[in-house]
Amino acid sequence: MFVQFYTMGRTKKYLGTSTSRNPKTNTRAKRAKEAWVERRKKATESIGSKVAQPIAECSHILYTVEDRDEPQTATERVISDVVMDTMDTTARNDSQSDTSDLTLLPSTSTGKGYEGTESSITRPELSRKVYPGAKKPTASAAASRSEFGIMSSMEYESIMSHQLTVESENPPPEAITGNRIVEVGYFAQQIINAQYEHMKICTFGKLHLYNEYNRGMGLVSCIILKCASCDREFKIFTENPNKQSSSLIDQSTMNIGSVWGTIASGGSYSHMCEYLSALDIPVMHGSLFYQLEDQLGEIWKESLWKSMKAAGLKEKENAIANGNLCNDGIPWITVYLDGSWSKRSYGHNYNALSGMVAIIGKYTKKILYLGVRNRYCSVCARGENESADIKMHHCFKNWNKSAPAMEADMVVEGFCQSENTHGVRYGKFIADGDSSTFAKIKTNVPYGSTVKKVECTNHALKNYGKHLHKIKSDTKINLSGRRLLTVEKIKLLTKRAKASIYEHANAEMSVSFLRKDLEIGFLHVFGDHSNCRVNICNTVGDVSNNAVPQLKATSMYDHINGALELLIRKANLLIENENNNAAECLMNIVSRFNMGKRVNLVQRGSYERRVYLAALRYNKAFEWPISPWKNVTGATIGENYQQFIKTNMAIKDSKVRRRLVQKKVSLKRKNIVKPVTKIDTTAYGPSAEQPEEEEQNIEEECQRLIQHLHVEENEIPAIAEATMGQFFNDVYIKFKERRLTASNFGRVVKRRPYTPCHGIVKQCLGKNIFSTEATEYGISKESVAIKAFEKKQSVTVTNTGLWIHKDYGFLGASPDGMFLNC
Structure with a gap:
């Protein structure tokens, strides 16, 4: 110029x-x-x-x-x-x-x-x-x-050199530090528009970052640009606020996506805070996070309900097409069911505060029912502890009984709702045998008498192997006998049992053949091939490496046979060779969303919402976000999210999996004494209540047990010699526990028909030695009485053990001694 x-x-x-x-x-x-x-x-x-x-x-x-x-x-x-x-x-x-x-x-x-x-x-x-x-x-x-x-x-x-003051400009504030998540296109365009509007008014001043406002806005910020000369301000948001107009939740898409992604990846609020802090991004307040989590949980639940209704309709159509109808014309289907708790029990610690149960259709492999029980609410608990009035809140507590009883209650609820929800009945279900579910279904479900159960083969074989490992590590058993039950033998025993179940299921053989084959498999593993079938053994009749006599001599035979008995009793439930893998897959996803059951998520209902999310993920696989995201935001998912879904689907379709081999390292933990709480074992675990056996199965089991207790006449003296010392001898206890001895024989034969037999059976099968002051006196004076008897009768009394009846192997006697010279 x-x-x-x-x-x-x-x-x-x-x-x-x-x-x-x-x-x-x-x-x-x-x-x-x-x-x-x-x-x-x-x-x-x-x-x-x-x-x-x-x-x-x-x-x-x-x-x-x-x-x-x-x-x-x-x-x-x-x-x-x-x-x-x-x-x-x-x-x-x-x-x-x-x-x-x-x-x-x-x-x-x-x-x-x-x-x-x-x-x-x-x-x-x-x-x-x-x-x-x-x-x-x-x-x-x-x-x-x-x-x-x-x-x-x-x-x-x-x-x-003369100093001339021309004009004074407003000093800029301190610079805004850190990083921000922005909607790139919108944010850049707003900056350009602000500069253009400013140039219409002021031709010299520059726009500077003046301030930032994000109170209550989560990850969204309002950046304020201000001119140093004309003091004009321009407000620019890091995300387009107009997106909220079509959303069911009055929040920005950025905040919704951050909570969504945190929970969907199995994280929590603390995980999100640490992640964003590492990126030098301001985090949202915890109250906003939990508010959004609660709102998303309701939307996920609604989407899951629609998915379950669609799956139930397909199951019903398939049942009608196959002619699976009850006598009253209602179709019945086969389902899988399983439950899970909010924390790991490790087989003995059954005190979780929350639990869930899922019922999955066998045809569609989709969830038909999902139940959640909570025993705790943080707001109610805090009010009770402080003796204050409990404010109005969304209470998640819906169960006040023991944790082991949760599973059976939710299963019964699911069976009772099957007709109203899907128009079908659950005529057959596949599950493990850990709880009293079947017994509750029989008594509490209107059509429970017609329901049949199929035991999961994997769980039955796993429990069989667990019992064998427990026997091997039991130091009360003779060392020479425990050396015969090696780890390799345990693997062969479970493998042989699995092969027998598989063979009988495909050949549609009877349950009695399966039971017999399981017994033969035990002898086959230890070298006794005298009873093996040709199609399962290449050395039929060979007994050169027979180790069964050594097992019987050390009582190990009875211990292994006792573990096998638990499997044989379930032969009628294992004959179809079914597994519960579909339900186990769901439990794996639930565990992933619940951070491996390592964090307490039950206080604010987070556990329940994560269960709904896991079920939705199971039913719709990797495409689960498409429908609920559109319901929440009113728009389709972003391009990056779509690419993520396509990538995971491609990996699944191509079945490309890389398995990382991790060496298991056993870490010794310091023993911490914890208070022992009394657990209700009648609802879950090995002692769970089981339904009554069918009369035909009871008769077959009685005949099999009588045949098993029978011993050859030449084995009776050897058993009597091996069981000397009676209750102080482990061999004696093993031979006596399933036999009726002379001390109890009178009570059995003299029992009146209307007198309950529970007490007698419990005493006969009980492992605890009945001891009173009188019995202790009798044991201490037993040797004195024997010497007096010898002197008076002029005989020699020798110690002896258990004598078994040669014709009725279930009867026996345990005399204090015997004499040969009359």
């Missing part, structure tokens, strides 16, 4: 050769140049006092505009106009007083300067507050000024 001065009635004048076409202007400029030397002193006195000083004061304000990029501010335009008006007035007065024409200082810009170009006066760049001295011209410019005689170099330096 070139600043031009005016003289003689606003006619434009230039130094040197002007570009003006006015001949008068050119003549006047030439004359001023020729008279310059002669009038130098006069110009110094007259013009120096009137013009040179204002020019000097403004020379450090106005300089070549090429040195700066910013446009003029309003203040600078006013200063420029005042300077030009002052110089114009002074020049006009001097012209009227017959002085030389106004001459300007040569320009410091590039060009021919005084001789051939227009001279220019330009303006300096303003600093923030105080502008201590203007931009100094070059040395050549200062020398030219001295040469012209307008002012001396000392005067010029004095003027240049």
Whole structure:
């Protein structure tokens, strides 16, 4: 920008050769140049006092505009106009007083300067507050000024060192630190729009980051831009706030997605805080996180309900197509069922505060029923502890009994709702045998009498192996016997049992054949091939490596046979060779969303919401987010989320899995004494209540047990010798526990028909030795009585053990001694 001065009635004048076409202007400029030397002193006195000083004061304000990029501010335009008006007035007065024409200082810009170009006066760049001295011209410019005689170099330096305050700008606040999550397209466009609107009003000031506001907004921030000159503010959000208009939840998509992703990845609020803090991003408040989690849980639950209804309809159509109808025309289906608790029990610690049960259709492999029980509510518990009034809240507590009883109660509820929900009956179910579920179904479900149970083969074989390992590690058993039951033998026993179940299921053989084959498999593993079948053994009849006699001699035979008995009794439930893998897969997903059951999530209902999310993930696989996300936000999921789903589906379809082999390291933990709570074992575990066996199965089991207790006549003396010492001998206990001995025989045969037999059976099968003061006296005086008997009868009494009846192996006697010479 070139600043031009005016003289003689606003006619434009230039130094040197002007570009003006006015001949008068050119003549006047030439004359001023020729008279310059002669009038130098006069110009110094007259013009120096009137013009040179204002020019000097403004020379450090106005300089070549090429040195700066910013446009003029309003203040600078006013200063420029005042300077030009002052110089114009002074020049006009001097012209009227017959002085030389106004001459300007040569320009410091590039060009021919005084001789051939227009001279220019330009303006300096303003600093923030105080502008201590203007931009100094070059040395050549200062020398030219001295040469012209307008002012001396000392005067010029004095003027240049003068501090001039032009204007004061608002200082910027401290810089906003850290990172933010932004919607890139929206945020960038808002910045461009703000700059464009600002330029319409202010042509010089810059927009600076002035402040940030995000109170109650979660991960969304409002960035405030402010001009340093005109103080105008512009508010820009990191996410488009108009997205909330179509959302069921009155929150930004960014906040919804952060809570969604945290829970869907199996994390918690503390995990999200640590993750965002590592990225130097401000975290949302905990109350907002839990509020969004609660709202998302309801939406996930609604989406899961629709999925279960659709699966039930498919199950019903398939049952009708296959002709699976009850006598009253209602279709029945086969289902899987299993339960889980909020914490791990490790087989003995059954005191979880929450639990869940799922019923899954066999045809669709989709969840048909999902139940959750909670024994704890943090708000109710806090009010009770503080003896204060409990405020209104969403209470999640819906169970006040023991944790082991949860599973059976939820299963019964699911069976009772099957007709109203899906229009079908659960005629057959596949499950493990850990709880009293079947017994509760028989008694509490309207159609329970027609329901049949199939035992999960995997669970039955796992329990069989667990019992064998327990026997191997029992130090009360003779060491020589435990050495025969090696880890390799345990694997062979479970493998042989699995092969027998598989073979009989495919061949549709009877249950009695399966029971017999399981018994033969036990003998087969220990080298007794006398009873093996040709299709399962290549060495039929070979007994050269028979270790069964050694097992019987050390009582290990009875221990292993006792574990096998538990499996044989379930032969009628294992004949179909079914497994519960579908339910176990769901439990795996539930465990993932619940952080491996390592964190307490039951206080605010988070456990229940995560169970719904896991069930939704199970029913719809990797596509589960599509429908609920659209319900929440009113829009489809983002491109990155879609790509994530496609990638996981591709991995699943191609079945590419990389398994990481991890070495198991056993870590010794310090023993911590914890208070022992009494657990109800009748609802869950090995002692869980079981339904009554069918009459046919009871009869078959009785005949099999009688045959098993029978011993050969030549084995009776050996058993009597091995069981000497009676209750102080483990071998005696094993042979006696399933036999009726003389001490109890009278109570059995004399029992009246209407007298309950529970007490007698419990005493006969009980492992605890009945001891009173009288029995202790009898045991201590037994040797004295035997010696008195020998002296009186003139006989020799020898110690003996258990004598088994040669014809009825379930009967036996345990005399205190025997004598041979009568």
